Amino acid sequence: MALTLYVDTDRWRAHQRLVLADFPGLIPVCKGNGYGFGHDRLSEEVSLLGLDTLAVGTTYEAEEMKDRFSGDILVLTPYRRTEEPVPLPDRVIRSASSVDGVYGLVGSRVVVEVMSSMRRHGVSPSDLGKLQAALDDVRLEGFAIHLPLDRTDGTDAVEEVIGWMDRLRAARLPLDTMFVSHLTSEQLLRLRQQFPQTTFRARIGTRLWLGDHGATEYRGAVLDVTPVGKGDRFGYRQQKAPGDGWLAVVAGGTSHGVGLEAPKALHGMTSRAKGMARASLATVNRNLSPFVWDGKQRWFAEPPHMQVSILFVPAEAKGPKVGDEFRAILRHTTTQVDRLVDR
Structure with a gap:
């Protein structure tokens, strides 16, 4: 995986x-x-x-x-x-x-x-x-x-x-x-x-x-899936699940560059407003991950670990299974992959 x-x-x-x-x-x-x-x-x-x-x-x-x-x-x-x-x-x-x-x-x-x-x-x-x-x-x-x-x-x-x-x-x-x-x-x-x-x-x-952005794609394999109900505690810091759904353990953590982001130069009011919104959400432990599942970018359940990330997938989404792959929006120059596959 x-x-x-x-x-x-x-x-x-x-x-x-x-x-x-x-x-x-x-x-x-x-x-x-x-x-x-x-x-x-x-x-x-x-x-x-x-x-x-x-x-x-x-x-x-x-x-x-x-x-x-x-x-x-x-x-x-x-x-x-x-x-x-x-x-x-x-x-x-x-x-x-x-x-x-x-x-x-x-x-x-x-x-x-x-x-x-x-x-x-x-x-x-x-x-x-x-x-x-x-x-x-x-x-x-x-x-x-x-x-x-x-x-x-x-x-x-x-x-x-x-x-x-x-x-x-x-x-x-x-x-x-x-x-x-x-x-x-x-x-x-x-x-x-x-x-x-x-x-x-x-x-x-x-x-x-x-x-050519369409010539490459990052994907993280699902290693484990655990169902949770709203309020269930989990993880290193024993936070509460925000709702019913699943905790998906996905390959890709800080050692790969996941969760690490270089500073960006913001131009215009729209990009500045988005930056302020992201910062505000981070203060309440809401951090959007780079992983996409069932058409939506998913939230980190907690900060990424060294080699994996734990993501919260809500009950209304398609349930992930071990072996599935989450598409990842990652910056090439800061990412270290486990493997490169030609296809």
């Missing part, structure tokens, strides 16, 4: 090919938990696509991936002199976001990140004059810019990239390759038309692996 990620493999791979057609030369991102699929599986998919490079988040991920993937591996986290050294082969490309970082990577293959409107990390315009000398001692693979997902101020992502291209050209820095993130295929085409001598390579993760 397991929390399972089911994959419609043909549909999933067809979507990958569509993305590759829109973004020729793309670099797939395989970081974190492998977008719910795991590093083993994603490295296989990258090889099947015939791509020569993939990107990972950290040097530790690069160390794991080097034995799974034979091509180049781009580490997205910028180098810092104080980091723990990790033995990596020459086909690993490091990112640098400062002049000092470039100086610390003597002899290495390097991508230099520039500071975008994300304001996360990157070389600033004022540092470009100092960069030329630092680049003499590394093998420069190109420059990179990581753009925001939303542009609420109405600015143009393409214009932001063009601004940096102009700065780099004015500083007499090479513009052979530019690595970009969070651009549409139309925006990328505009850049390629304006800078035909530059190779633009899009780093893509979410859109590639998770862009």
